[in-house]
Amino acid sequence: MSGERGFGVDIGGSGIKGAPVDLHKGDLADERFRLPTPEPSTPAAVADVVRQVLDHFAWTGPFGCTFPAVVQHGMVRTAANVDESWIGTDAHKLLATATGRQPLVVNDADAAGVAEVRFGAAKGVQGVVLVSTLGTGIGSALIVDGQLVPNTELGHLELDKHDAESRAADSARERDQLSWKAWAARLSRYFQHVENLFWPDLIVVGGGVSKHADKWLHLVETRTTLVPAALRNSAGIVGAAALAAEHHHQH
Structure with a gap:
């Protein structure tokens, strides 16, 4: 680089x-x-x-x-x-x-995902990494052996006849006044659905709510290891800068 x-x-x-x-x-x-x-x-x-x-x-x-x-x-x-x-x-x-x-x-989710894979919670992980940002909606970044598959939009998968993010985003937790446990049950349904489609090796969960990961992450049931994002608010800026430097270097 x-x-x-x-x-x-x-x-x-x-x-x-x-x-x-x-x-x-x-x-x-x-x-x-x-x-x-x-x-x-x-x-x-x-x-x-x-x-x-x-x-x-x-x-x-x-x-x-x-x-x-x-x-x-x-x-x-x-x-x-x-x-x-x-x-x-x-x-x-x-x-x-x-x-x-x-x-x-x-x-924005792609940029955050790249940052987590290069410098954060997924650094050194080979194979398929899914970075999921939980906020107003659900953002997603799919990275395979370090290469980004752009614009996956996995927050819009259908879940229980709804757009997934309308059921499982952090905004849905607040709107429906869900306990951490009740929200984790919805997230379990969501992540199990994604697992069956992509078989990731690691799922990194970001968004503002990741700083409360100790309250809910252990309640989410998946076969894939789930970890909280490491770069928090700087992930988008860091990932965008890294991608731009690389792009400029190649062209």
């Missing part, structure tokens, strides 16, 4: 955060800088905030950027928690023009 440092930006529904990243340690090389996500979060408005984040650090090199959507070779195909005008936008072109730097835009 070329260079010691990369840069990652994490575009979320409420905030846009960024920081330089130490690509050897897989850690932030400086404090994160955060600006609120503009309202409405149109492509032009968001791109301008991304530029401000890069300018804050006087970063001029290539950068990675997470996005809460399916991103196919830079094209945004869906929109979750951002303005629907993003659908059909060429995010690479947009951000390159707005920032004057070379971007690599990836799905």
Whole structure:
């Protein structure tokens, strides 16, 4: 991987955060800088905030950027928690023009997954790793022998005649006022379904609720080992920076 440092930006529904990243340690090389996500979060408005984040650090090199959507070779195909005008936008072109730097835009869960495999809870694990982020929805990253299979969207599998994330995401736990045990039972159903489709060697569970893993993770019944994510809030920034540095090195 070329260079010691990369840069990652994490575009979320409420905030846009960024920081330089130490690509050897897989850690932030400086404090994160955060600006609120503009309202409405149109492509032009968001791109301008991304530029401000890069300018804050006087970063001029290539950068990675997470996005809460399916991103196919830079094209945004869906929109979750951002303005629907993003659908059909060429995010690479947009951000390159707005920032004057070379971007690599990836799905937010994919970026977090790559970070966990390279530097976190799945480091050194061969085979099939599933990283699942539990929050408002369920994000997923599938990584096979270190290679990302992008945009898996496993939160949208059907579970008990429902979209899985509407039953098993952390937001469903809060909405239905479930005990940890009752929520773990739903997660068990979800993860067993995923196991039967992909036969992962390890499942890493991230999202804000992973910091309470001691309350519920042991209650989830799976044949695959389940572990909490290690990088927490910096995973998206770190993974995006690593992917961008690698992409830039190859092209």
